[in-house]
Amino acid sequence: MNEIKKYLAYCISFSISVLTPVLIVGLILTSIWVLLLYWSQDSQSVSQAYLFKIIRFSIYQAALSSLLSVIVGFFLARFLVRRNFFAKPFVIACLNASFTMPVMVVIIMVVLFYGHSGLIQSLIEFNVYGFSGILIAHVFLNAPYCARLYLNVLSSQKTALMQQAALLQFNDYFCFKYLDWPLLKPIILPSFGFIFLICFNSFAIVKIFGSNSITTLEVAIYHAIKHQFDIHQASIYAMYQFSIGFIVAISLLRFNAIKLYSFSKSKVFRADKNYLSAKIIDTLVVLVLICFWCLPFIWVFKKLSVASILKVFNHSTFYQALFNSIWMATLSSILVLFFCLGLLLRPLQNKKGNDIIAMSLFFFPAIVVASGLYIGLKAYWFDTPIMLCLVILMNALIALPYAYNVIRQPVKQNYDRYKPLMQSLDMSLYYQIKMVLLPISIKPVVLAWCFSWVIAFGDFSMIALMITDNFKTLPLLVYDRLGTHQLQEAAVTALVLLSITIVVYYIQEKWNHAKD
Amino acid sequence: MKKLMLSIAVIALSVITVANAETKPTLKVYTYDSFVSEWGPGPQIKTAFEENCACILEFVGLADGVSILTRLKIEGKDSRADVVLGLDNNLMLETKDLNVLAQHNVDTSMLTVPGGWTDTTFVPFDWGYFAFIYDSEKMATPPKSLNELIESDLSVLYQDPRTSTPGLGLMLWMQAVYGDKTAAKYKTLATHTLTVTPDWWGAYEMFTSGEADMVLSYSTSPAYHVVAEGVTKYKAAAFTEGHYQQIEVAAITKNTKQPELAKSFLEFLISKKAQTIIPVTNWMMPVRSDVTLPEIFSEVIEVEPLLIDDETVKANRQTWINSWLEATAK
Structure with missing residues (x-):
């Protein structure tokens, strides 16, 4: 039996x-x-000029969104590794969760905060619909992921090295150049590539903030299927989407970028934390953190x-x-x-x-x-x-x-x-x-x-x-x-x-x- | 034993309920979202029709008029709809070519549609002219012509011609006025277009929230604000080049299992009862002359009608859409 x-x-x-x-x-x-x-079928429904424009825009918006996410994520990570404050565990928990945050929530925050009835609109004239809206939403969603990734790496810095740096009176710049950069260098490009893939495959954000003039391959596929039922057109867009995405993904194979949840040391000794330049940069980062992430969140409640x-x-x-x-x-x-x-x-x-x-x-x-x-x-x-x-x-x-x-x-x-x-x-x-x-x-x-x-x-x-x-x-x-x-x-x-x-x-x- | 009896009773009751529910046939109607919204004609039309039909009228709201055509393309001869409602005169030929619609056999001789009505597949249920709406409290002197609007720096909202019949209407309006120069004009318009929405509803709501100076809608739209809200500030701008005409139509699908019920729905749609509901809910002109309209309808701007013939629209729609996409893509 x-x-x-x-x-x-x-x-x-x-x-x-x-x-x-x-x-x-x-x-x-x-x-x-x-x-x-369907791709191999002959059809005249696809305009080559339009196809070229949306491929160009798909790549451009993904590249710029990734670049900004990497930069913002880097400064955020350096701030978090340098400073200890009571809300730090909460901020790190938010960074962990942000990657799986429903994209619709981010979109609502951006529309309400930067849109017509938002706080930003009362200060400057700003059209959230278009490229700016796409960029803001992408950075909002992806910079925390970069920050989390870089924070892990920066937290792994050897304390002995930092103590030596303190003895040598390394300022903010030297700490970055000789201690942080060697650690970050191997992951900057892969993390950029990973965010690029996410933004290149981003649908909801481009669907809401884009329009016919600002669109990506992904949204064009949706349009061709849902609104025109032009299968040939959809298959052409899809094959381009696949080819570009596949090339980027293959080049990222060596790097395991999909780390959604990780732990890092909560307290790290830093040689550069008391320098004026570090204090100024960190103050600016706090301001960005408040204005870019906290205020839109609070604003949503205010509008209810x-x-x-x-x-x-x-x-x-x-x-x-x-x-x-x-x-x-x-x-x-x-x-x-x-x-x-x-x-x-x-x-x-x-x-x-x-x-x-x-x-x-x-x-x-x-x-x-x-x-x-x-x-x-x-x-x-x-x-x-x-x-x-x-x-x-x-x-x-x-x-x-x-x-x-x-x-x-x-x-x-x-x-x-x-x-x-x-x-x-x-x-x-x-x-x-x-x-x-x-x-x-x-x-x-x-x-x-x-x-x-x-x-x-x-x-x-x-x-x-x-x-x-x-x-x-x-x-x-x-x-x-x-x-x-x-x-x-x-x-x-x-x-x-x-x-x-x-x-x-x-x-x-x-x-x-x-x-x- | 008690449990068994109880189970049998519950099953019997369910069967009776299901059987009762099935005695009423369901008429499935594909239409656009705003038609079935709480303030659109859908709810009132449903109540009025169900009073006498001994049936259930089920509306399926799709994004906008062109989406109905797309849905028919997807479903083909197996369409789940009994009736499609909300296509317009510009899409009639293309829809007929799908070979999924039946002859309506409805008497349309008494209808008062501009240009008369002889089509045997589609039944018209309202009509109007496309127009740009503005807030007269914010803008004292609106553009006098389409050209003035395009060359201005006023922020504009309009709809996507791939999904929405007003968006398609604007494309044909531009074609009727500018011909080969349409793409260049769209390019200029794109410089001050706030956004292009997939449907009429979205664009209009954005406009009434104050997000743009002008929105593409209908010459009858201001009447809604007067009657429903008592607001008189919204006006339609009359353009010297003329305004493109739209006739909204309904048709029966070939696949319907209840052609008689579908026909009676189309007959109801052009009855005096339904035609009294449509102008004050869909805010379009009725297709009957014996309907009493609110006073404000007499103030609807007088316009010069523009129309491109069906064959030309059918032959060129995709090419013109491609040219619009090329002209407006950045």
């Missing part, structure tokens, strides 16, 4: 470990094949009114959207864990081939894969439930690289550690996971689930591309309200989105402490 159970467990684990990579690779290859099929809150909460659409967002995110995040399990099963047996597959959506832009599948499926099953399944699947694939990165290392470490014991007890893989690996790796698994849930919960691009009926999720509702300029209602909905995200992280954090 035990032999049969063992054999059954082996069959199941073998099937999952084979089916998962086959499913992921199959979906991506099918999508690219569909796009190539009881009437708008009641209007949102009295509408049944809101509850439907909330319910839809929750169940879709839950299914998506469970699927991510299954994918992780399927991909890790083989590496546990010392076969490392699946690492690349887990990162596949890093190389193949989500909207490209989704467009291919959407076009391919449309011919057969154009139906909302099918499309919803596709949205859930795509969100799982989008979250997979991040979740896999969180889970992989601890699970593998624990596996290596307990391997002799498990082998001596002749445990099947199922029992290895159930009795040993899962209990001791539960923290990263829950964290990965959290990331996946939050990413799927805040998704706008996939649901906007694939769903056409009156089906709503919270990010779609925010978008609809923004589109009809009901800014207060949009803000209330976005704050609900943000609150739920924070609650999820908070519960995870509490649970983490309880486990300790």
Whole structure:
């Protein structure tokens, strides 16, 4: 009987470990094949001049957004490594969470703060719709990621070196040149590349702040599919999007940029903290921190009114959207864990081939894969439930690289550690996971689930591309309200989105402490 | 046993409920968002039609008029809609070519649409002229012509011709006035365009929030503010070149399982009852002459109509959109 159970467990684990990579690779290859099929068809619907302009703008906006994010992130990291203050852990926690913050929340903050009724508009004439809006939103979202990454590196500086620097009376500039720069140099370019990819594949921000004159390949794909149903045009844009994204992603392969959650030393000795130049720069950074991140957040609350809150909460659409967002995110995040399990099963047996597959959506832009599948499926099953399944699947694939990165290392470490014991007890893989690996790796698994849930919960691009009926999720509702300029209602909905995200992280954090 | 009886009762009740719900057929109508909004004609039309049809009228709100055409392209002959409502005269030929619409068999002889109506696929339900709206308290002397507006530095909002029928209307308006020079004029207009929205609603809401000096809408739009809000400051600017005409239409799909119900809906749409609702909710002119309109409609600006024939629009729409994209892309 035990032999049969063992054999059954082996069959199941073998099937999952084979089916998962086959499913992921199959979906991506099918999508690219569909796009190539339409791409090769002859059509005059694409204007070459327009195509050239949007490729140029896609690259330009991504490059400038990345450059600004890297610069702002660098100064923010240096400030955080130099200074200790009571709110520092909170700021670092915000940096950790900012990367998975629902993009619609950022958009609302930028629209309300920099838009027509915003604080900035009362000081200077400013049009948030256009390139400036895109840049602000991208830096708002990505500079904290850079700061977190650089803070980790700067915190790893050897104390002895810093003490020597203090003896040699190194000022701000020398500290940067001889101590910080050698540490940062290897990660500046990869982090730039990673942010470039994110901005190049950014959909919601360009969709809201851009227009026909300021648009990217990603939004052009959406337009071609959703508004013109010109599959040929969509496939051409998608192939360009894929080619450029793929080249950048491949060049980043050597660097593991997807570190969403990391720890660093809270107190670091710095030789340059008392120099005037450092004090001036850090004061400026605090001002930027307050003006660029804190004020827009506070401004959203200032713009709220009881009437708008009641209007949102009295509408049944809101509850439907909330319910839809929750169940879709839950299914998506469970699927991510299954994918992780399927991909890790083989590496546990010392076969490392699946690492690349887990990162596949890093190389193949989500909207490209989704467009291919959407076009391919449309011919057969154009139906909302099918499309919803596709949205859930795509969100799982989008979250997979991040979740896999969180889970992989601890699970593998624990596996290596307990391997002799498990082998001596002749445990099947199922029992290895159930009795040993899962209990001791539960923290990263829950964290990965959290990331996946939050990413799927805040998704706008996939649901906007694939769903056409009156089906709503919270990010779609925010978008609809923004589109009809009901800014207060949009803000209330976005704050609900943000609150739920924070609650999820908070519960995870509490649970983490309880486990300790 | 009790549990079993209870379960059977619950199942029986559910079956009865479902069966009852299914006795009423559902008529699915694809239309644009603002038509089904709380202040649009949708809710009143739904109530009025459902009073006598013994059916459920279900509106599916898509972004804007052109999105209805796109949706028909996507769904093809398997369209889930029974009726499409909100396409306009400029998209009729292109939609007919999809071969997904049926003949309506509705008597349209008594309708008073400019130029008359003989089409057997589409039924018109309202009409109007595109116009730029301004706030007369902020702007004492509005531009007198389209050219004056384009050459000015006034901030302008208009809609995307790929998604919205007013956006398409402006493109055709520009074509009718400027012909080959349209792209150059769009380029000039782009220098003071605040943004191009995917639908009419978004642009109009931005304008009423004070974000721009002028917005593309209809010559009848100011009537809404007078009747619904008692606000008289919003005016339509009359342009010397003339104004492009729009006739909004509805049609029955070939795939409908209830052609009679769909036909009765189209008949209702041009009935006096529906035509009394549409002008004061969709803020367009009725297609019947026996409808009593609010007094403010007599103050709607008199304009010179402009129109490009259907064949030319169908043959050139994509080329003109490409040229607009090229001219306005930075």
